[in-house]
Amino acid sequence: MMYGYYPGCSLEKNAIAYHQSMMAVARKLNLEFAEIDDWNCCGATEYFSLELLPAYALVSRNLALAQNQLKNGRQLVAPCSACFVNLLKTDRYMARSPELARQVNEALAAGGLHYEPGSVEVRHLLDIIINDVGYEAVARQVVKPLYNLRVAPYYGCLTVRPGLEKSFDNPEYPTSLDRLLDTLGAEVVDFPLKAHCCGGHMTQISEDTALEMIRRLLKNAADYEADVIVTVCPMCQLNLDAYQDSVNKKFGTRYRIPVLYFTQLMGLAFGLRPVELGFGKEFVSPTLALAKIGAEPPPRPSKKARPSRDALPMPEMPEEE
Amino acid sequence: MSKERIGVYVCHCGSNIAGVVDVAEVARWASEALQDDGVVVARDYKFMCSSLGQELIEADIREQGLTRVVVAACSPHLHEHTFRKATERGGLNPYLCEMVSIREQVSWVHTDRHKATEKAKALVAGGVERVVHHEPLEPIRVPINEATLVVGGGIAGIQAALEIADSGYPVYLVEREPSIGGHMAQFDKTFPTLDCAACILTPKMVSVGDHPNITLLTWSEVEQVDGYVGNFEVTIRKKARYVNEELCTGCGICEEKCPKRVIDNVYEAGLGYRKAVYRPFPQAVPKYPVIDTKNCIYFERGKCKACQIFCPTKAIDFEQEDQIIQVKVGNIILATGYDLFDARRIPQLGYGRLANVFTSLEFERMCNAAGPTNGEIVLRDGVTKPQSVAIIHCVGSRDRNYNNYCSVICCMSSLKFAHLVKERTGAEVYNFYIDMRTAFKDYDEFYQKVLSEGTHFIRGRVAEVTDAARLPGEEGKLIVQCEDTFIGKQRRIPVDMVILSAGLEPRRDAKEVAKKFGISCSADSWFIEKHPKLDPVATMTEGIFIAGACQGPKDIPASVSQGAAAAARVLSHIQQKELSLEPVRASVIEEKCSGCRICNGLCPFNAIIFHEDRRVTEINPALCQGCGTCVAACPSGAITGTQFSNEQVLAQLEGLLKIPVNGSSARLPEPELA
Numbered sequence: 001m002m003y004g005y006y007p008g009c010s011l012e013k014n015a016i017a018y019h020q021s022m023m024a025v026a027r028k029l030n031l032e033f034a035e036i037d038d039w040n041c042c043g044a045t046e047y048f049s050l051e052l053l054p055a056y057a058l059v060s061r062n063l064a065l066a067q068n069q070l071k072n073g074r075q076l077v078a079p080c081s082a083c084f085v086n087l088l089k090t091d092r093y094m095a096r097s098p099e100l101a102r103q104v105n106e107a108l109a110a111g112g113l114h115y116e117p118g119s120v121e122v123r124h125l126l127d128i129i130i131n132d133v134g135y136e137a138v139a140r141q142v143v144k145p146l147y148n149l150r151v152a153p154y155y156g157c158l159t160v161r162p163g164l165e166k167s168f169d170n171p172e173y174p175t176s177l178d179r180l181l182d183t184l185g186a187e188v189v190d191f192p193l194k195a196h197c198c199g200g201h202m203t204q205i206s207e208d209t210a211l212e213m214i215r216r217l218l219k220n221a222a223d224y225e226a227d228v229i230v231t232v233c234p235m236c237q238l239n240l241d242a243y244q245d246s247v248n249k250k251f252g253t254r255y256r257i258p259v260l261y262f263t264q265l266m267g268l269a270f271g272l273r274p275v276e277l278g279f280g281k282e283f284v285s286p287t288l289a290l291a292k293i294g295a296e297p298p299p300r301p302s303k304k305a306r307p308s309r310d311a312l313p314m315p316e317m318p319e320e321e
Numbered sequence: 322m323s324k325e326r327i328g329v330y331v332c333h334c335g336s337n338i339a340g341v342v343d344v345a346e347v348a349r350w351a352s353e354a355l356q357d358d359g360v361v362v363a364r365d366y367k368f369m370c371s372s373l374g375q376e377l378i379e380a381d382i383r384e385q386g387l388t389r390v391v392v393a394a395c396s397p398h399l400h401e402h403t404f405r406k407a408t409e410r411g412g413l414n415p416y417l418c419e420m421v422s423i424r425e426q427v428s429w430v431h432t433d434r435h436k437a438t439e440k441a442k443a444l445v446a447g448g449v450e451r452v453v454h455h456e457p458l459e460p461i462r463v464p465i466n467e468a469t470l471v472v473g474g475g476i477a478g479i480q481a482a483l484e485i486a487d488s489g490y491p492v493y494l495v496e497r498e499p500s501i502g503g504h505m506a507q508f509d510k511t512f513p514t515l516d517c518a519a520c521i522l523t524p525k526m527v528s529v530g531d532h533p534n535i536t537l538l539t540w541s542e543v544e545q546v547d548g549y550v551g552n553f554e555v556t557i558r559k560k561a562r563y564v565n566e567e568l569c570t571g572c573g574i575c576e577e578k579c580p581k582r583v584i585d586n587v588y589e590a591g592l593g594y595r596k597a598v599y600r601p602f603p604q605a606v607p608k609y610p611v612i613d614t615k616n617c618i619y620f621e622r623g624k625c626k627a628c629q630i631f632c633p634t635k636a637i638d639f640e641q642e643d644q645i646i647q648v649k650v651g652n653i654i655l656a657t658g659y660d661l662f663d664a665r666r667i668p669q670l671g672y673g674r675l676a677n678v679f680t681s682l683e684f685e686r687m688c689n690a691a692g693p694t695n696g697e698i699v700l701r702d703g704v705t706k707p708q709s710v711a712i713i714h715c716v717g718s719r720d721r722n723y724n725n726y727c728s729v730i731c732c733m734s735s736l737k738f739a740h741l742v743k744e745r746t747g748a749e750v751y752n753f754y755i756d757m758r759t760a761f762k763d764y765d766e767f768y769q770k771v772l773s774e775g776t777h778f779i780r781g782r783v784a785e786v787t788d789a790a791r792l793p794g795e796e797g798k799l800i801v802q803c804e805d806t807f808i809g810k811q812r813r814i815p816v817d818m819v820i821l822s823a824g825l826e827p828r829r830d831a832k833e834v835a836k837k838f839g840i841s842c843s844a845d846s847w848f849i850e851k852h853p854k855l856d857p858v859a860t861m862t863e864g865i866f867i868a869g870a871c872q873g874p875k876d877i878p879a880s881v882s883q884g885a886a887a888a889a890r891v892l893s894h895i896q897q898k899e900l901s902l903e904p905v906r907a908s909v910i911e912e913k914c915s916g917c918r919i920c921n922g923l924c925p926f927n928a929i930i931f932h933e934d935r936r937v938t939e940i941n942p943a944l945c946q947g948c949g950t951c952v953a954a955c956p957s958g959a960i961t962g963t964q965f966s967n968e969q970v971l972a973q974l975e976g977l978l979k980i981p982v983n984g985s986s987a988r989l990p991e992p993e994l995a
Contacts (some may be wrong), residue, residue: 137901173668192789310703312693313584315591315673
């Protein structure tokens with residue numbers, strides 16, 4: 001399968017591990033990503049909070065380039081959740097507001113470009129893996145299951161934003177990454193804050209606010225005894241990984257939870273070598289956590305064991321298809 | 322020059338019509354301009370529907386020798402019957418009267434007096450042209466079978482069945498569960514009086530079981546409905562109970578001996594267990610158990626038979642089969658109730674994931690002394706009493722992501738829960754609500770009482786229920802995150818237990834049931850009544866009535882009232898022995914019918930029959946409601962509707978186009994010839 005690829009700034013620098021592991025995994029899954037030529041920054045969050053029109057124009061330039069360059073199909077993959085949301089909402093808002101589309105296209109015309117809303121379908125990498133590849137095809141590639149590794153699936157607040165029609169997972173309590181990690185053999189812990197914000201660029205604006213938000217997430221993962229936090233977004237990865245020390249200093253805590261990209265774990269389960277997957281660039285080393293991965297699956301809790309005679313039955317949940 | 326002598330009567334409706342339309346001018350114009358069309362007299366009057374107004378029409382028929390009557394007034398929905406009667410008293414066939422709506426279609430929707438008057442004239446002209454083609458019709462008379470079918474054995478259906486049976490007429494009560502009682506049988510206390518639900522319900526259930534006029538068919542479902550008002554033929558599947566009702570004494574030994582325990586998702590709302598052979602509850606009516614073949618060890622593996630071995634009367638019969646029963650009834654009452662909104666659909670509220678989040682129905686069972694905890698309010702571990710409880714209103718209701726409507730009962734039941742928690746555990750109680758809706762008798766007084774008991778009320782929608790502790794004091798608790806709209810702040814309230822007041826939804830199969838009985842459903846799937854205010858228990862299909870929550874969310878008093886009201890409507894039909902049906906019906910001209918069957922699937926009232934042998938379609942006049950769908954659909958023009966024939970509709974159009982619009986005379990366009 002062939003997709004247009006919008007890496008975004010982080011995948012070239014701080015999140016190069018995401019880029020490397022994504023490409024390594026893609027080869028295993030027969031996915032091809034053709035990078036859009038001459039792309040520019042998506043504007044992150046700052047640009048949108050200052051002035052909207054230049055922000056939309058900035059993003060739509062990428063859409064216009066993708067529209068012109070994509071030959072097979074018109075799907076554009078953005079692995080970074082912030083880039084994904086900016087590209088997606090620009091397309092949707094331009095479709096919804098002809099006036100916005102007119103103004104944006106007036107700006108694009110200066111560079112000889114034009115973007116027709118709806119002509120590029122923007123998708124998150126996680127969406128591609130779970131829906132286009134599918135859990136079964138992923139399972140077929142697993143040669144070294146991640147038995148015994150307790151993982152907290154962290155979606156962040158942008159991946160499954162509510163309000164944008166056609167979300168690939170439940171915006172309030174997503175489960176697609178949970179299921180993907182389960183497919184890899186990992187032990188997925190309940191992670192109630194899975195769709196909460198990591199603080200984004202708050203680290204630059206109000207560090208106190210940001211550190212509190214990061215602390216909550218680390219505490220939640222630690223409370224559920226997760227060995228690793230698994231992320232789908234470079235911003236989330238950076239905040240939880242690089243600021244873990246600052247959180248510990250500020251709150252007197254001793255968290256040492258490695259924060260890895262889901263593609264890195266996929267690669268490990270596929271039997272790829274860590275060096276191909278960009279390991280070694282983390283602030284919090286994953287070595288100890290990854291050493292827990294066992295060769296045997298953990299014993300399944302016996303179904304017959306009831307907690308106690310008095311206990312009331314739990315509501316039955318629908319079986320996953 | 323028309324051979325008919327037509328009278329035109331223009332109503333003022335006080336100022337309802339006269340305030341916008343120059344009614345005197347309409348009458349004057351009609352008497353002059355429509356003379357050639359046969360109008361011999363045209364009058365305006367303050368209230369045509371008053372007895373004086375009607376006498377005016379009667380006198381003109383007699384004195385002026387009128388042969389047709391046109392009344393320009395309100396919608397025919399309201400007074401068509403009135404003016405037909407007046408026409409009949411004057412000595413004409415009642416169907417020679419035509420109504421023109423100049424209130425709903427003119428005065429209420431326009432403001433420009435001149436234009437409104439011109440439009441009223443056009444409509445009157447249309448009515449005059451049309452009435453010429455009316456034919457005298459005789460109402461269709463059908464005998465009414467005295468028996469009634471009631472579908473659904475909840476409180477609404479029970480009430481309806483008892484009212485009719487007590488009047489001396491036979492009733493078939495069909496219930497799909499093993500026992501009657503419905504949702505009310507699951508409750509502990511009822512608001513606002515807090516009397517015990519079972520204490521007031523079970524005497525009625527027993528009356529139903531004992532009643533000589535009621536044939537109770539539980540564990541049964543209606544498969545097919547044929548016929549029409551007065552003469553329905555209903556096919557009912559009586560599912561195999563695997564228990565011989567003649568022999569069973571209801572002793573309960575089979576339940577005791579059955580080794581298979583399963584979670585009871587219906588009666589116990591998933592909070593308790595039952596056996597594979599079971600009665601939902603000890604006071605079940607009828608007292609006979611059923612075997613749940615999906616869980617029975619014998620049906621799974623061909624071994625066990627514990628129930629059969631221990632049954633003292635040899636009543637267990639593994640060979641029993643479903644029975645098909647045919648009954649003839651004159652009227653049908655649907656009282657099929659509601660389903661509870663599935664709280665799993667709102668994952669952020671944690672139901673199914675967080676052990677101590679309960680639904681309202683689970684909590685009802687928990688409070689019930691005969692329930693899984695013997696009435697103890699405890700956490701999911703079955704022993705710990707909660708010290709703080711959150712009750713969340715409007716779960717799945719008043720929420721555009723799920724249901725827009727208000728589920729009506731949840732405010733009051735949430736208040737009841739608050740009271741019960743306080744009374745039985747002394748815990749702190751937090752009610753999270755959007756608006757407090759405590760209409761109806763003694764309801765707001767109950768709210769005042771709960772307020773005075775010290776329950777905390779927080780106005781705002783809950784964002785999430787989580788076990789992710791963030792602040793001191795939150796460890797090991799469920800935290801309810803919500804916006805307190807009174808103080809304009811986000812709040813986090815740690816509690817031990819959360820109760821979700823889930824909304825009411827139409828039965829999952831409501832649409833299929835509606836189709837089976839030939840009635841209609843709203844977009845949400847609630848059954849639609851004939852008129853939201855003036856005819857709340859009838860449907861557009863004659864002889865089929867609805868009662869209780871199948872029509873929309875309702876509490877017990879309202880459901881009982883509707884059950885009784887539907888019974889009263891049925892009794893009125895039975896007492897009349899014979900019913901006159903509107904003769905406005907569609908019929909098929911057999912010679913023109915090509916047998917294409919396009920109309921067959923379109924009839925909303927299942928009135929169309931196809932004769933395979935002759936390859937022609939026929940319309941059952943008693944079932945047909947005269948809606949005209951098939952008339953419009955027939956490609957060969959083989960179907961005509963009385964009073965809606967092509968001649969009548971085209972004549973009306975001619976009349977409508979007589980009036981010059983905006984100064985230029987509109988004419989029918991000449992057909993283009995190839």
